[in-house]
Amino acid sequence: MKRGFAHLVLAAVVAAGIGPAAVSAAAEENERPYYPAVSTANGVPRVMTGPGPIGGSEQLAREVHDEMNLMRTDPQGYIRFLEDYRAQFRGDQVFRPGRVTVQTREGVAAVDEAIAFLRRQQPLPPLRFDGVLTLSAKDHVADQGPTGFVGHYGTDGWDFATRVARRGGEPWGGENISYGYDTAREVIIQLLVDDNVRDRGHRVNLFQTGYVRAGVGCGPHAVFYYMCVIDYGYEFVGKR
Numbered sequence: 001m002k003r004g005f006a007h008l009v010l011a012a013v014v015a016a017g018i019g020p021a022a023v024s025a026a027a028e029e030n031e032r033p034y035y036p037a038v039s040t041a042n043g044v045p046r047v048m049t050g051p052g053p054i055g056g057s058e059q060l061a062r063e064v065h066d067e068m069n070l071m072r073t074d075p076q077g078y079i080r081f082l083e084d085y086r087a088q089f090r091g092d093q094v095f096r097p098g099r100v101t102v103q104t105r106e107g108v109a110a111v112d113e114a115i116a117f118l119r120r121q122q123p124l125p126p127l128r129f130d131g132v133l134t135l136s137a138k139d140h141v142a143d144q145g146p147t148g149f150v151g152h153y154g155t156d157g158w159d160f161a162t163r164v165a166r167r168g169g170e171p172w173g174g175e176n177i178s179y180g181y182d183t184a185r186e187v188i189i190q191l192l193v194d195d196n197v198r199d200r201g202h203r204v205n206l207f208q209t210g211y212v213r214a215g216v217g218c219g220p221h222a223v224f225y226y227m228c229v230i231d232y233g234y235e236f237v238g239k240r
Contacts, residue, residue, distance in 0.1 A: 052220065053182040057141075061134075061216040063184035064228050068206065068214070069126035071188060075118040075207075082118070085189050086111045102180075105196035114193045114203070121207060130233055132169035133215025137229040139163050140177075141219040148222035150179060160231060173213075173233040174205045179224035187228050210234050 053060040071078045088094045092107035104110070140163060143154040152175055153159050161171035178187040191202040205211070213233040221227040 052226065053218070057217075057219045060182065060184060060218040060228065061137075064187050064216045064218065064230065065127070065129065065214060067184040067188045068230070071192065072124045072207065073126055074123060075121040079115055079118050081185060082111055082115050082189065082193070085193075086115075110193050110195045117203065124207060124209060125212070127214040127232070128212060130169075130213035130215045132164065132167045133173070133213060133231040133233050134217060135167045135215070136160070136163040136169065137175075137215045137217030137231045138219075139167070139217070140229045141217040141227060145219045145221050145227060148224075150177075150224070152177065164231065164233075170233065170237060172237075173211065173231065174208065175232065176202045176205050176230040178228045178230075179221060180226065181228070182218075182226040191230075205230075205232060208232065 055063075085094070086108055088096060089104075089108050089111070092104050094102040094104060096102065140154060140160075143156070144150065147155055149155055154163070158166070160173070160175040164173070165171040176191050178190050181187045181190060188206075191206055194200040194202045211232040212235050215231050216228060218226065218228040
């Protein structure tokens with residue numbers, strides 16, 4: 001059976017400081033993603049090359065923020081999108097018409113779990129746009145995109161908290177990163193389903209009740225075609 005190009009899911013990280021932590025076990029050997037052998041053009045897998053998101057990276061970032069809030073404010077209504085996603089499965093692969101096939105680890109089991117989670121989830125307020133968190137997210141995209149690096153640490157060794165502090169923000173919050181998708185719905189569904197992430201740390205971040213602010217940055221990635229970074233923040237300490 002021919003395998004399609006797999007998406008990559010990484011550990012969801014919440015910086016220490018205020019509130020509960022959600023640290024994923026995705027770095028363990030049995031949690032690592034499947035990397036198929038594909039031909040490349042200038043380091044970019046041919047199966048993933050394309051024109052990029054409609055409207056460009058800035059438009060995609062805004063759409064990811066809006067999509068995330070749509071899910072948070074109406075989790076039961078969002079189930080229909082997961083049901084549409086589930087219908088694309090053939091075994092443990094996701095067949096997307098006109099696009100590359102995606103190999104998953106858990107198949108529909110993870111999708112069914114996410115649907116059950118949304119049925120129980122109470123609506124949450126939308127996350128406010130935050131300029132500093134947006135800049136920190138964009139910084140990570142600008143650093144990782146050209147190099148093909150993955151993860152929550154930059155090539156300079158700086159993590160989420162350091163990047164936010166460098167931009168003048170409060171370094172408490174969390175971060176989700178999606179690789180391989182260039183539509184807002186696919187980005188959010190990837191993080192929500194959290195295939196192959198044992199503690200569903202990305203999902204925890206999406207519905208973390210303490211978060212009130214978010215910033216999103218998206219852009220091309222040298223290995224996984226496209227990436228989106230979502231940085232989250234609590235209420236400002238001065239307002240507590």
